[in-house]
Amino acid sequence: MSNEIPVKQIDPSSDPSDKNNKSGTVELYASRKKIYVKEVKEGFFQRIRNVSLLVLMGMYFLFVWLTLDGQPLIHFDLPAREFHLYGLTLYPKDFFLLSGLLIIAAFGLFFITTLFGRVWCGYTCPQTVWTFIFMWVEERIEGSRNKRMKLDKSPRSTQKVVKKSLKHTAWLLIALATGLTFVGYFYPIRELIADLFTLQANGWAYFWVGFFTLATYLNAGWMREQVCLYMCPYARFQSVMFDPDTRVVSYDPNRGEPRGGRKKDADPAELGLGDCIDCGQCVQVCPTGIDIRDGLQYECIGCALCIDACDEVMDKMNYPRGLIRYTTENELEGKPSKLMRPRTFGYGAVLALMTGAIVFVLATRVPAQLDVLKDRGAPFGFNGQGRVENSYTLKIANMTEVPQTFNISVSGMEGIQLLTNTQVTVDSGENRALPTVVDVDPETITQSNNIIRFRITSETDESLIIETESRFVGPTR
Ligand code: SF4
Ligand code: SF4
Structure with a gap:
């Protein structure tokens, strides 16, 4: 028996769809055919999407303007490394909370996908939502599917140029509003608009507004389904959840x-x-x-x-x-179908656990912090009253949305007293370092190393009390 593999000469220019194509070559590149989508005006699922679209768009365009106690409702303040979310200020040390929220979002998506397939894509994905808005505008300006097909095939005319110009202008305006709003979550929107139009904003603000405007215009106006088919990774791996x-x-x-x-x-x-x-x-x-x-x-x-x-x-x-x-x-196939299966239980369990953990962490989170650093150098000294002194730096962080006035006290040794500030006001988001000195009567010191406790109590919010331990070093007796 011969070990040779038969080889056939193939003509690379041949078309496989051609019935006379005997070579069997397959063209891997398929040029895009423009899709003329017919508008569905009525229908149960279209109504659901319209409601979800209005709610999501309303939230997106409105929330950027809202404030709570003088702070933006949602603001990612990157230079200050603070995230303001619905009255909560998160700092880099709260990064695990943001990670937790992302994990919840991911498992929420997996859970829903195993139950109902790509409902995220069909109703809430920004690509879908903006594409539907752009298609709605297109239908209003250029008319129904048949009229749009006819218009595209027709030779250039004033009417055609006017309609196309109107459509692209409307798309660009929506895209600009989208870009401005997106950047407004990072750069307070009122300042952003004032700075942009008076040419006072920094170059990055212009760049990102331009970038998101262009991305929205291209993705929702021109690329549309191509984003879902070729660019979205979720579209590729979601089938493993089915x-x-x-x-x-x-x-x-x-x-x-x-x-x-x-x-x-x-x-x-x-x-x-x-x-x-x-x-x-x-x-x-x-x-x-x-x-x-x-x-x-x-x-x-x-x-x-x-x-x-x-x-x-x-x-x-x-x-x-x-x-x-x-x-x-x-x-x-006429077989019974189950709503809850092992994989839905698995995703649901992780989702419930993560949500519970995040709720617990948020509910028990103390929005202030007190760190006590004992000063380096001489462990103790004597002051003019003959009392033993120790020096510290108190680091007080205010993670609430408003300024807090804290009363400072110290305890843990007989007659211990503060020689420096007993009250300090810390602004929202501020991390204040406060040099602090305490002293003790040497007659009451029984050992060289003593545990003491610093306490800060907010006058603004009485429930905000934090206590931190430190050491007081005295002479050995
Ligand atoms: S009748 Fe057939 S072709 Fe017409 S919409 Fe229903 S499935 Fe599609
Ligand atoms: S994308 Fe899927 S659900 Fe939507 S119209 Fe096409 S086939 Fe139907």
């Missing part, structure tokens, strides 16, 4: 096939047809341009627009709704 019990948008081939056109009053059974009338509405409304009837595809972002479109068709035909619906692979 199992036969994950409830996703699916076409029911048992009910729909064989598909085919028919008159409205015709009996499909007599024609030997299923319920799909092959109208193509589900394909026309799909923002990624796929046909859900081909089965579960990674391009599907789970937006459920095809469900709304098909339900409308079913209503017109007097067929039951749900030819395309949220269902599971097991249900489509």
